[in-house]
Amino acid sequence: MTEYTETAEHVHESGHMHRDDEASKMAMWLFLFTELLLFGGMFLLYGAYRFQYADGFKVAAADMNSFIGAVNTIILLTSSLSVALSIGAIQRNQKKLALAMLWFTLLCGLGFLVNKYFEWSHEISNGIYPGGPALQEMSNGQVIYFGLYYVMTGLHGLHVIVGMVFLAVMIAFIQKDIITNSNYQKLENAGLYWHLVDVIWIFLFPLFYLLH
Amino acid sequence: MANEILAREPNYLEYQGKHKGIAGWLLTLDHKRIGLMYLMAIMVFFFVAMTLGVLMRLEMLTPGETIMKPQTYNSVFTLHGVIMVFLFIIPAIPAVFGNFFLPIQLGAKDVAFPRLNLFSWYLYILGAILAVASLFSGSGAADTGWTFYVPYSIRSAQNVTMTTMAAFVLGFSSIVTGLNFVVTIHRLRAPGMTWFRMPLFAWGLYATSWIQVLATPVIGITLALIMLERFLGIGVFDPALGGDPILYQHLFWIYSHPAVYIMILPAMGVVSEILPTFARKDIFGYKQIAISSLGIAFIGYLVWGHHMFVSGMSDASRIVFSLLTFLVAIPTGVKIFNWVATLYKASIKFSAPFYYVLAFIFIFSIGGLTGLVLGALATDIHVTDTYFVVAHFHYVMFGGMGIMFFATMHYWFPKMFGKMYSEKIAIIACTQIIIGFNMLYFPMFIMGYMGMPRRYYDYLPQFQGWHILSTVGSWILVTGIVFMFGNLLYALLKGPKAPDNPWGGTTLEWRIKGLPTLENFEEIPVVTGGPYVHDRPTYIMHPSKEIQHTNGDAKKAEKEGVSH
Amino acid sequence: MSEQIYSQEQASGAQAAHHTEGGHAHITGYGTYILVWLGLVALTAVTVTVAGIHLGSLTLITALVIAAVKTSLVGYHFMHIKYDNAITKIFILVCIVIFLTFWILTFSDLSFR
Numbered sequence: 001m002t003e004y005t006e007t008a009e010h011v012h013e014s015g016h017m018h019r020d021d022e023a024s025k026m027a028m029w030l031f032l033f034t035e036l037l038l039f040g041g042m043f044l045l046y047g048a049y050r051f052q053y054a055d056g057f058k059v060a061a062a063d064m065n066s067f068i069g070a071v072n073t074i075i076l077l078t079s080s081l082s083v084a085l086s087i088g089a090i091q092r093n094q095k096k097l098a099l100a101m102l103w104f105t106l107l108c109g110l111g112f113l114v115n116k117y118f119e120w121s122h123e124i125s126n127g128i129y130p131g132g133p134a135l136q137e138m139s140n141g142q143v144i145y146f147g148l149y150y151v152m153t154g155l156h157g158l159h160v161i162v163g164m165v166f167l168a169v170m171i172a173f174i175q176k177d178i179i180t181n182s183n184y185q186k187l188e189n190a191g192l193y194w195h196l197v198d199v200i201w202i203f204l205f206p207l208f209y210l211l212h
Numbered sequence: 213m214a215n216e217i218l219a220r221e222p223n224y225l226e227y228q229g230k231h232k233g234i235a236g237w238l239l240t241l242d243h244k245r246i247g248l249m250y251l252m253a254i255m256v257f258f259f260v261a262m263t264l265g266v267l268m269r270l271e272m273l274t275p276g277e278t279i280m281k282p283q284t285y286n287s288v289f290t291l292h293g294v295i296m297v298f299l300f301i302i303p304a305i306p307a308v309f310g311n312f313f314l315p316i317q318l319g320a321k322d323v324a325f326p327r328l329n330l331f332s333w334y335l336y337i338l339g340a341i342l343a344v345a346s347l348f349s350g351s352g353a354a355d356t357g358w359t360f361y362v363p364y365s366i367r368s369a370q371n372v373t374m375t376t377m378a379a380f381v382l383g384f385s386s387i388v389t390g391l392n393f394v395v396t397i398h399r400l401r402a403p404g405m406t407w408f409r410m411p412l413f414a415w416g417l418y419a420t421s422w423i424q425v426l427a428t429p430v431i432g433i434t435l436a437l438i439m440l441e442r443f444l445g446i447g448v449f450d451p452a453l454g455g456d457p458i459l460y461q462h463l464f465w466i467y468s469h470p471a472v473y474i475m476i477l478p479a480m481g482v483v484s485e486i487l488p489t490f491a492r493k494d495i496f497g498y499k500q501i502a503i504s505s506l507g508i509a510f511i512g513y514l515v516w517g518h519h520m521f522v523s524g525m526s527d528a529s530r531i532v533f534s535l536l537t538f539l540v541a542i543p544t545g546v547k548i549f550n551w552v553a554t555l556y557k558a559s560i561k562f563s564a565p566f567y568y569v570l571a572f573i574f575i576f577s578i579g580g581l582t583g584l585v586l587g588a589l590a591t592d593i594h595v596t597d598t599y600f601v602v603a604h605f606h607y608v609m610f611g612g613m614g615i616m617f618f619a620t621m622h623y624w625f626p627k628m629f630g631k632m633y634s635e636k637i638a639i640i641a642c643t644q645i646i647i648g649f650n651m652l653y654f655p656m657f658i659m660g661y662m663g664m665p666r667r668y669y670d671y672l673p674q675f676q677g678w679h680i681l682s683t684v685g686s687w688i689l690v691t692g693i694v695f696m697f698g699n700l701l702y703a704l705l706k707g708p709k710a711p712d713n714p715w716g717g718t719t720l721e722w723r724i725k726g727l728p729t730l731e732n733f734e735e736i737p738v739v740t741g742g743p744y745v746h747d748r749p750t751y752i753m754h755p756s757k758e759i760q761h762t763n764g765d766a767k768k769a770e771k772e773g774v775s776h
Numbered sequence: 777m778s779e780q781i782y783s784q785e786q787a788s789g790a791q792a793a794h795h796t797e798g799g800h801a802h803i804t805g806y807g808t809y810i811l812v813w814l815g816l817v818a819l820t821a822v823t824v825t826v827a828g829i830h831l832g833s834l835t836l837i838t839a840l841v842i843a844a845v846k847t848s849l850v851g852y853h854f855m856h857i858k859y860d861n862a863i864t865k866i867f868i869l870v871c872i873v874i875f876l877t878f879w880i881l882t883f884s885d886l887s888f889r
Contacts, residue, residue: 023324023399030391033871034429040875041433048886073820081813084854091803130444140454147446195855202846206839210827426874462882526888
């Protein structure tokens, strides 16, 4: 029992806590569940309204450019790959590769947001936004479709930004050797978050772009 | 002996860390101090909301305007609900007593994430400030009721946005606490503390924490949508744009029904702590009680529709939800029967906390049984949105969680503050609370049955007799509560020193000498048996000493404990 | 059951045992990740193509099935669920069950109105 020497004093005083990677991962997963259910509420609304306004949704979705949607999907999938590779690189102690992969991920995230920006501004310039002139002429189903579209992709976009901030912090941690090949749970957690953002987009894409 | 006293570490109240004075509290990472900070904040808001409740009762003393205008009344009942639900009932037992005692009961030095724990307290304060500020900003607090039903909540000219924002932030705080507790229970149990050696309070918190993690986000997005709807008019809840208000009710109750189990499960956990202590025997049906907590948590996810029987939901759905609602009675019954069986043939010690638990069982049973009236479709339609619902709600929430909060205070007070209160006064206050409580809320069952609708500042003269009875009951209840807290406050300032284990409790917190120190234990204890074993020690408090000195039982027991 | 979870966690140092090495590290080959990525891109192509074909009510279902397959690929390989311990898997299962419950019960209302 003598190994129980690490004291809470350390936690309270030096702010340094003994590391428990399992606990940290478990907490991250629980947090991901909350994110999943946050979006889950929106998906439930989407399901209910798609059920109610099947035709209105189809008409509204015809306005979407599924090519840009598909490109954004590929961008996010690729960024997921690069995050996974950066973790692999850290495990192998390839610091430079890990950093390069994370920078690439950030670039992907930025590309995604730029695409999203052009999509939104296209719709908005056509008067399709909550309360906008074009939307007011449309049927209830279309109004709801675009309401959900803006909220869900907007919320997702926010998560992309948060994920990019996390990853940027990870880059700093790797540069300062706070994250190393024997201590990389933080990077793993940031990666989990980024993958979740990807997973949500995997569902958003067919639900908003591919209705025919 | 003298040596030991000299070597004694300062307790958590005396401890001087890096930060002194008030900063030593506001920046603390000690789960016990955070628990006390929650206690202080929660008490403030409990009294605020209680005052609002008293004012409402005063308004109902006579028909027509008594002390306030209808608009004020609407804001008052909304704020009473929001503050009581989100600032008192949900966080009270987990955030105060869970924070304080969960790590100790598990044999840990702190929760898994002390910083996150402090963060959740600040979120709580932020949410509380927003809730109170909504009263004084814009056109005043929301007048929608704590349920924020659409479409009214998106049309109301009152400051609904800020009130929902408050609930949103408080939900976040609740999630953080829940997440912390789940990880703590998984990762920080002392050696030998198997799942089925955990105290039942920890089981209650475990079930609660899962609900907090898996239900609260749904209310988060729902409230966020109300704000968006108010600012932008996105249409998802606005019938004028094709939105479906019933879907709002679904999403709201997907969280808010499980939330009532967030409120009651920790309270039930404390019942399971107090009963074996005062019955002075092991709890009857430990595993059943432990598992029934998870059962209640799970079934709690399946029954939200019973809040919506008259909303226009489909008939098929109403029948399904009504049926599922009755299922909740099963795990709840398991608990009640096991508690009663624990008392059977026990040599019961009638102390103050035990009286409060008896009050709980009596009042909560009335609340639970009237719940069946509301869960059954036909009778529900008769009493929907009447005082019957108000009465039922207060019997289960106040009579359940509120009374257990008082019981918990009395049970753990000596271990939290090291002082002893007057048990005689506590018992007198308890009696007064029971009388006042029933006088206040029981007439509401009758009025509701006769058709008195809820949330009106006015009523027909025929109800006045019952309203007077109810209002007088509120005075008795409130003076009882003030009396009770006065007793505790007096004890805090001038009470005699409490013994280490005044009730003969068997769980780890009672094995600590005096007040807990910063790290709770000099050494992480080793657990060798169940939590409520009265006839032999089931914890080795100083494994390094005791196991060396005794090669017999303790060592063997420790081995068993660890290798199981 | 509980006893097992307990011993597992204790073995990996649940309480204060020094747990400085990430004991669960499993190093996946770069090639595996790239293969998974290729699979994901291929599935994206499939879902776009299939959406162009008129399948009636099947459109939504195929889209959702493909999305679910993609999600499980991301989860299993990129998020390392494959190498995670039983407790993480149980957690995920619980979350999914609860989430599906919300759907089923809400649609018990919507589809019978």
